[in-house]
Amino acid sequence: MASPIVHPVFETVTGTWQYIIADPSTLAAVIIDPVLDFEPARNAISTTTADSLLDIVAQNSYKVAYLLETHAHADHLSASRYLQLKLEQPTNPETGIGKRIVQVQQTFAQKYGVEQSEFEDVFDLLWEDNQTFAIGNLEAKVVHLPGHTPDHVGYLIGENIFCGDSLFLPDVGSARCDFPGGDAVQLYHSVQTLFSLPPHHKIYTGHDYPSGDRNDPVPYTTVAEQQERNKHLKIGTSQEEFVNWRQKRDAGLGEPRLLHQSLQVNIRGGRLPRNGMLALPLKGVKEVGNVKL
Template identity: 45%
Template sequence: MTDEALARAIAQIELARARGACPVVRSFFDEATFTATHVAHDPVTLEAAVIDSVLDYDPASGRTSTHGADEIIAYIREAGLKIVWQIETHAHADHLSAAPHLQLKLGGRLGIGAAIMTVQTVFGKIFNAGTEFARDGSQFDVLFQDGDAVPLGALPGIALHVPGHTPADMAFIIGDAAFIGDTLFMPDYGTARADFPGGDARQLFRSVRRLLALPPETRLFLCHDYKAPGRDAYVWETTVGAERARNIHVHDGVTEDEFVALRTARDATLGMPRLLMPSVQVNMRGGRFPEPEENGTRYLKIPLDTL
């Protein structure tokens, strides 16, 4: 069985490195949610993508702000970049997306993996979102399938479906850089959890090994970092080669069954993410809040004794 999309991604990376056709990447780290937002741009055309943005949210008060997102906007405007993509690697459970705010200010098409429809179906039921909540992905401009092109100016790009953490996880390879969401963390921290509704540890292992088949020099940009014990700085960039050699969960030589046993045991010790309830309700709507009720206020739900 061949993996045509992976083969095309490998060829793209090798050609990009040979020609020096590599994106410039500037990352912004939100320490409150341990999230890295990446702005990638083509140095020739200045076309750019914002990947996994963060809306500031205080769960105690229910207040939101765009302070972090506005820093990204200031950078983009100062650099003279033209935003063509607002990309979500998946429907995050640990932070709210700022994509609608960024799209309003900067433009760009909002894209996510086509399996977001599966996530919308599952969580639409959990949150009893009602018939007014569309479960067809229509809140997004583009629903990416495995192998779809994601061009950025003169740089080639390709989307790879990498489910396991959630059904909708996608990795986006632009030039020689791969933006891989929550599939992998830094080598000293391991891999993403796989116990959310629709998650699957065995599927996650296969997705990770698919990514680790990319050339060893491929730059990997991660969505999160939590500072492994003994490390003082947050880091969100690594390489395929470093992950294959040193990832504490899935380095070369770890079998699928070994990983599944490890990941399942670890997941059983984890609590729910602090912002799961608001995050998923907002992110499954493309970063938008539910419609206001008759008093003009928007509300988020907390289902009791469900998750």
């Protein structure tokens, strides 16, 4: 079986890796975790990043079959719906995400007052664990990787797994587990799932945050490199050691800059609210003495 063509595309504002993966023999393709640009100072949406993905598709004559999400992101807005509409002719791609997105949608719809009609059936495909599907002559497999979020999945395509926020570059480590439904024990076991792959397999990450001597973002390392060098849970790190450290670390983290905007759009499958309004929770003093503001 031929190896897939992989186009890593880095979005610098949110440090997000997006991927276009194509079958070289048929030019069938998928796009994983595309970003919709959002400027919080102006509450403005734009599509520069998503349009750059469309340019790659057009330049290579790819036929996009699926728009895939690894999970409901809390740090950037999804461009899946925008791309689906732009690619409707001629390929009409389907959107796909792990089946546990339903749990995440219900949790955050209640928090933000989102009507069920706005998030029900917004994804075309809710993947089962270990479900396989075709990308031309390539086979892709859905791997459940919970911990960062309960709905989190990775996509195993050839000798590559696109693991979203389950694991980052070895010098960055692992993702937080303090969102609703997150669980450090589950993340530990998800990383063991990644580590069970052959040593030469490539683990493509959902983000990178280069620092220190490393200035440029890197999309992947091998399983062997992660096992040897991941600073949070390399081979030999016990579950207890990792969980204790992760929980302590998460307790001191602030919320992502685009948390509320991202979740409200992403549980809708990349759609904006029908009324054009995003709910933002108030912070600071809500009560002074006996007076409730």
